[in-house]
Amino acid sequence: MLLLLAAPLFSGxxxxxxxxxxxxxxxxxxxxxxxxxxxxxxSSAVKALIECRNGKPVLREVVKMVSGRKLRVPMLxxxxxxxxxxxLSDSLKLYAFWKSKQVTTTTKKQTPILIDKxxxxxxxxxxxxxxxxxLLGLIWAxxxxxxxxxx
Numbered sequence: 001m002l003l004l005l006a007a008p009l010f011s012g013x014x015x016x017x018x019x020x021x022x023x024x025x026x027x028x029x030x031x032x033x034x035x036x037x038x039x040x041x042x043s044s045a046v047k048a049l050i051e052c053r054n055g056k057p058v059l060r061e062v063v064k065m066v067s068g069r070k071l072r073v074p075m076l077x078x079x080x081x082x083x084x085x086x087x088l089s090d091s092l093k094l095y096a097f098w099k100s101k102q103v104t105t106t107t108k109k110q111t112p113i114l115i116d117k118x119x120x121x122x123x124x125x126x127x128x129x130x131x132x133x134x135l136l137g138l139i140w141a142x143x144x145x146x147x148x149x150x151x
Contacts, residue, residue, distance in 0.1 A: 021110040029102045042068040044087050046076055057081065 047064040077084040
């Protein structure tokens, strides 16, 4: 009997907490990079003998022809009193481009802030009535115990 009277003391009502709001932001950043390659020097060489015949220069003999890493063997031309040397090179790509992609994920948790509402008049009345009935129940239980001990 006492257990039935004490059961409401251990129970209570509580509102559910609202769930936490979780916000996820995904940021993607692409960066374009460029660079210049430094190329090592290159050379090609020609060694030739020139002699004069009838007052005009003539190419007599090519002693040595050396090509470079990128430069081809030089071409010699002899016209009138001038000598020409052409060294041809393959085209070089000096610039390079690349992209880098960076993905960042940011998660924010928003915990709700609970604000207590004031009790209504009906809720306050129920609380006071509950206290009065508990007090009356304790007095009644004490009176029954006292009467049983006297007998």
